[in-house]
Amino acid sequence: MSKIIASAAIRGAHKIVGQADKKWQEAMDKWGANEPVGFPNTAYYLPVIYGILGIKVEKLGDMEEILKKCKLILPPPVRETHPLPYLAPALDAGMVTFFAEELIEAIRYLEEPDFYTKQEDPTDNNIWLGAADDVILRKRGIEFVDGTAPGFAAVLGAAPTSEIAASIAQELQQKNLYVFMSAEYNGKRFAEQLLEAGVQIGWPTRLVSFGPDITATVFAAGFAIRAGFSFGGIEPGDFRKHLIYNKDRIFAFALPLGSVTDEWYANAAGAINFGFPTIADTPIPEILPTGICTYEHVVSNIPHDNIVAKAIEVRGLKVAVAEVPVPVAFGPAFEGERVRKGEWYLECGGGRTPMVEWCTSKRMDEVEDGKIEVIGSEITDVPDESTLPLAIVVEVAGREMEEDYEPILERQVHHLINYAQGVWHIGQRDIAWLRITKSAFEKGFRLYHIGALLHAKLHQDFGRIFDKIQVKLYTEENSVKEIAEKAKAVYGARDARIEGMTDETTDMYYSCTLCQSFAPNHVCVITPEKTGLCGSYNWMDCKAAYEINPTGPNQPVLKGETLDTKLGQWKGVNAFIYKASRGNLDHYSMYSIVNDPWTTCGCCECVAAVLPLCNGVMTVNREYIGETPCGMRFTTLAGTVGGGVSTPGFIGHGKYNICQRKFISADGGLLRMVWMPKMLKEEIAERLKARAIEVGVPDLPDMIADETVGTTEEEILPFLEEKGHPAISMEPII
């Protein structure tokens, strides 16, 4: 009975718009029309309003226009007998609800600046995070792009018990989904229930406690809209594209738990505009015919143990869940868990004990597939809160296995271990650090399971490049040290080999269209001297990925005839770009920021921009939220260059790329670099220093300005001149 839903949604919209209007009047009286309003650190203003209507709400006074529009669109109530068609009015009412909720929440930020933590995690006395800022958006958005997070569940209200809440949350996590929480039912809220059940919430565990009220639901819609902005390159006000983008690419749905109020219905109607269906645990009316959403619009009365599976089916999502033989939950959602002091049962590495991870190839007869050995003490042999040395040695064999693949497999160890709930891992090689929680231990997790999960997952993901795999876990100090020595020699040799590879030494580059699920016209071409701009893929990764999945997003690109050595243009590469960009672009340069530079998707690690006054370039990483000398913050820059267009003067690139030899080599290379945030400079300090020596200006790192010097060209120019930065005296960049 969609009439009941439509009637309720329209009533709910009236209430929420009324509430927004009242709050706005009060705020106007108190603060005046010129008072700035907005969500923290975002270039997208109030994102649903900006995306759908194209209007920037920057001041209280700007809200008047939005409220007028809301009232204009707000449909009359649905008549009981012989109603006029109500679906479209209900959808409109839903959208208006989102507009009004953004106004309400923006006024809340103004009136109660500390209502939300405004960070990734809850604090001791506040669990409500509020709207995701652009740093979180980009960081998390990439997971939507590469598929580690296919979508999100907007959970409204509360489950009947904390245990049920925890089990629904865990199931959603295991399906790799984000959980966005808002609203209250029966005095309870889902986020509070999770805390009660001892579940870690916050962005890192994908359990995002947006806010206590129904109006915080709009943060989920805002997140979705901003995905379209930052990854899809969709323009403000192009509402149709925004909504279809979400329908096709953001696999989200609403899970109202508890009685659905008029206001909840209004939000559900808003979500349907985005193609996000509603799956309820109460016997509300259903809307089964398809059209706005991919499949059903509202499905109801679903038992809690089936609600996640049902939601995924209704949304039309395919989630491959890894079958991993460990006694704890497993999946990318658990990657972000923290294990604090007092929580762990066992700790290895991190400077306290030696720890090393090493993947090495063996002959076929030397490897027994699936064999896992713990050599030395198992976790059960030591008391609570112990430390142990640890060496994780992954031995693989297979006809397709190449030495070059060893580091790729080895690099998986970090996140795969982290995927296990209650197990925490950072670092790699001989600087790894591991903690296993008491709760994981109690559930039966042993060191042995590290081997078991590596065996299962590496087979699943990389089965094409090896046949057999065995894992040895050493916990005896001497053998760990011995292995570390052997491994260090191999690390050194590997690094030297990679450093030696140049674009000239290969005929084959690789494409990466992994993010075309979100940025359909963007194409990365990855060469030995240009890693992917998301920072995730280098040439070797692509090569391996191609071996693993010959029809996947990494395809070999034959260079073909060289068209321009300096700019880095090849016939074969251009032909590939044309095809892979769906005819959107017919060429780009691999070595220039000025002449036909490569395209960028919203998931780049850094954006570089030409600074004409300084005769150089700057770059900014996405974690840096401040102003930059080109006049734009990262998030605005990413919005400007994203979306698969070649924008002369701007490129997105990876952090690693900065110190690669071909980085904007046509324009003078690293010597052009005049500004970057301090945090970035520190992060890449070692390689920056080495590369500076290589280009003959060992002091270059100190000549590069940062925000402590200034954030405008005028501010940094005297500094560059004083330091004698080489860019100043180079030929004009444009």
Next chain:
Amino acid sequence: MAGGKIKKSIDEASLEMIDKAAQDGVTTAFDRAEEMSQCAIGAAGSCCKNCGMGPCRVLTFKGQEKAARGICGATAETIAARNFIRMVAGGAAAHSDHGRGVTELFLAMAKGKAPGYEIRDEQKLLQLALEWGVEIGGRSNQEIAIDVGEIALAEFGKQEGELVTLSRAPLKRQELWQREGVAPRGIDREIVEIMHRTHIGVDQDYHNLLKQGVRAAIGDGWGGSMIATELQDILFGTPAPVLGRVNLGVLKQDEVNLIIHGHEPLLSEMIVAVAQDPQMLELAKSKGSNGINISGMCCTANEILMRHGVPIAGNFLQQELAIVTGAVDAMVVDIQCIMQSIATVAECYHTKIITTSPKAKIPGATHIEFDEHNALEGARTIVKTAIENFPNRGSNIWIPDKQTDMVAGFSHETINYLLGGLFRASYRPLNDNIINGRIRGVAGVVGCNNARAKHNEGHVTMVKELIKNDVLVITTGCNAIACGEAGLMVPEAAVEYAGEGLASVCETVGIPPVLHMGSCVDNSRILMAATAMVKDGGLGDDISDLPVAGAAPEWMSEKAISIGQYFVASGVFTVFGVTWPTIGNDEVTRHLFEDFEAMYGGMWAFEPDSIKAAHLMISHIDKKREALGIDKARERVLYDMEMRRELDAV
């Protein structure tokens, strides 16, 4: 005997009035149809009276070896085809002359010479301007409207090239028209050419004759009618859903009853406005009435219902019956489908018949000519005449206590909005639910009443059968009124009458299973809706690929033949009931019913049994579903990242 033993209508209100007419000694179309049988030769299309040597009868009898010919030697095929396309010419001329009238008013409005008229749908004006390459820039709406109006007007008299509106059709359809040589050059030219070619001794190849019929019909549906609809929408507003009432019970005992009957909304819009004038209401009260009750009849009724929710008194066969109530103080008429007998029936009561068009006068009626430059004044005179006639009512008044609610106002633009709201408007949900089988297909059921068939029975029976089988019905004209009277046009009817799948979609959107798209010129809206379905994708790339069908179960006018012909020429299988104008000639009939499918993707059929006709339509829909590969249930597709990557950019 009238209402008597053999019921002449399925509508109770009409039956009551048929009985009352008999009691009052009034003769109506129902009686005349009984008294006068059809001319069998003419009905079969086998009579040629195009020259003074005739009329020639060319009936071919069974067992007769040598086919009959006219005196000039014209074969039965030639004669059947000539007669058929002359009907097309008549219908196309009627619609298109209506369109021309609208265009002239539109231009006068744009030039500021038609006080009282204005641009009500600016968006549609700009859209049309954009489509026709009219500069928008910083120009005023009036300036733009002048250019738009002049382009529209030129379409009627255009001599070469193609109609501009043809480019609205799916690309494949345009190519087909060019291939078959049936893309009309100008609206009038193709009609004139029919009259020429059917003159004694001109075109004597029935293939060639019928082709010209197709060409003129396209000039109607995609030309004259479409221009009429578009400009009427700009002038009076594009219809949006509205609740109205229908049937003779809308007449009021205590109010001045003024019925507006005919086809053009030009004057009726003004009458509706004037009827709300306090001065007029005051006058009405001074004459002892409690108000002014405007209602509509036939397509004028549809026009003012769609835009203002003005009640409908009835359809074609109810025009005399309305007067028989004794409660109609004036019936104002313009053009088309107005029975001359209303003047005669009115003589038995106090009703004043007012003709308004210089093109359509009736002896015995009062003529108050409609002048677009002075429309408000004309409307005032008319309303006043009705009011002043109120005290002349006799005591023999009987208004049937029967009226039904109906939701109307489904323009193709509105359907687009209704399926997704302001932000997601599209035909996607319709196509989607056709693909998934909840909706089996779409049928356009339109057309007249025919006194030779039981009033409204063919319409309602067919429509009920279609919706029962999950076919969504879109309707115009007298069919729409029949469906309204039968209670099929309220959202609740979906649950009662529609199949489960169709009902679930209707319930979701909040629409009746039968969508009222307007008057008979508004059949152009059906063409646009079909085109929108094609463009939204998933159902082929031409109208002829769609699982759709058309019908006119109670047709009688030449306009119906023209409409049917442009439906067929647009790729739609179209079934007519009651009678078929070429039935006397197998060859021509076969050509229309069979060969046309290969040529145009759409073809004619004749089936007087409405249930059987509905099933012909359903079979055709199923055939199209099979060709599209949507005849079987599809598995739900679950998307992973790889599949998402394959998606094209939006």
